[in-house]
Amino acid sequence: MKRIFSLTVCLLCCLFFSGCFEVIEEVTYTDNTKGNFKFTINLSQSKGKLKTLMSMDTFMGAKMPSQKEVKSEIAKVKATLIASEGISDVKVSEDYENMIFKVECKFATTLALNSALNTIAVSVAKAKEGEFIHPYSKTENSFSRVSIISAALEAKLDKKHNSIGLIKAANYTSIYRFSKTIKSISNKSAKISKDGKAVFLKHNLPSTIKNPEILNNEIILN
Numbered sequence: 001m002k003r004i005f006s007l008t009v010c011l012l013c014c015l016f017f018s019g020c021f022e023v024i025e026e027v028t029y030t031d032n033t034k035g036n037f038k039f040t041i042n043l044s045q046s047k048g049k050l051k052t053l054m055s056m057d058t059f060m061g062a063k064m065p066s067q068k069e070v071k072s073e074i075a076k077v078k079a080t081l082i083a084s085e086g087i088s089d090v091k092v093s094e095d096y097e098n099m100i101f102k103v104e105c106k107f108a109t110t111l112a113l114n115s116a117l118n119t120i121a122v123s124v125a126k127a128k129e130g131e132f133i134h135p136y137s138k139t140e141n142s143f144s145r146v147s148i149i150s151a152a153l154e155a156k157l158d159k160k161h162n163s164i165g166l167i168k169a170a171n172y173t174s175i176y177r178f179s180k181t182i183k184s185i186s187n188k189s190a191k192i193s194k195d196g197k198a199v200f201l202k203h204n205l206p207s208t209i210k211n212p213e214i215l216n217n218e219i220i221l222n
Contacts, residue, residue: 002008005060007048015215019047021041021042021043021044021170021171022029022040022041022042022170022171022173023039023040023041023042023170023171023172023173024038024039024040024041024042024085024132024174024203025036025038025172025173025174025175026039026040026174026176027077027113027136027175027177028176028177029138029143029173029177029178030174030177030179032138032140032179032180033108033109033138034106034107034109034112035106035107035177036104036105036106036107037103037104037105037106037107038042038103038104038185039102039103039111040100040101040102040103041100041101041102042099042100043099043101044098044099044100046177048084049161051208056213059133062141064206067096070094071094073100074094074103075092076088076123077120078090078092078103079102080116080123081103081105081116081118081120082111084109084116084119085112086109086111086112086113086115087105087106087107087112087113087116088106088108089103089104089105089106090103090104090105090158091102091105096157100107100156106178110136110138113136114135114136116165117135121129127162134161140185140221141180141220141221142218142219142220142221143178143218143219143221144216144217144218144219145174145176145215145217146216155195155213160189162211170204170205171202171203171205172202172203172205172215173200173201173202173203173206174199174200174201174202174215174217175200176198176199176217177197177202178198178218178219178221179197180197180221181195181196181197181222182196182198182219182220182221182222183220183221183222184219184220185199185217185218185219185220186216186217186218186219187214187215187216187217187218189201189203189214190217193198199217201215201217203215
């Protein structure tokens with residue numbers, strides 16, 4: 001069953017938008033077990049259109065969130081992360097002038113990061129218990145990112161709001177960095193950095209919604 005990437009669900013549902021924008025997911029390991037997580041939604045290229053949409057009550061049958069409502073939802077994400085065991089140094093950046101939103105934190109273990117994201121999915125994005133799996137898996141010499149976008153997200157973006165067409169110019173980028181060099185990757189669309197310690201993968205957002213498996217990647221470390 002397809003599953004939701006929890007922060008994507010929460011923030012995309014809060015920020016119903018159109019036009020060209022970028023979603024960036026970053027996981028950086030500072031050693032074999034701990035690291036930093038960063039999630040960015042950059043709407044700056046469509047900020048004028050988005051501000052107009054947010055000033056409306058509804059658009060294409062969907063209720064448009066006010067800035068106050070967006071702030072409230074992002075505050076819930078921050079509070080949930082702060083309360084999560086193994087998560088520290090939580091930072092949230094909200095630039096309403098340029099429409100750039102960032103959520104960052106440090107994680108003590110991959111399990112702690114997965115647990116925090118699942119808690120957000122259930123308590124903030126109102127997902128059902130058991131709908132989620134751990135998006136990340138890490139051992140000493142391997143890292144996996146598994147398919148976690150669900151049919152529920154596709155329904156919200158495609159059927160209910162009929163918005164897949166509106167986000168056709170949007171991109172989803174994932175970046176994974178490690179303290180060790182990379183031996184191999186399973187996703188043929190991914191690229192390894194020149195220093196051999198990072199993996200970069202970029203796809204059109206509608207494609208990731210319709211076929212989330214394209215984000216899957218197993219990375220073998222030296």
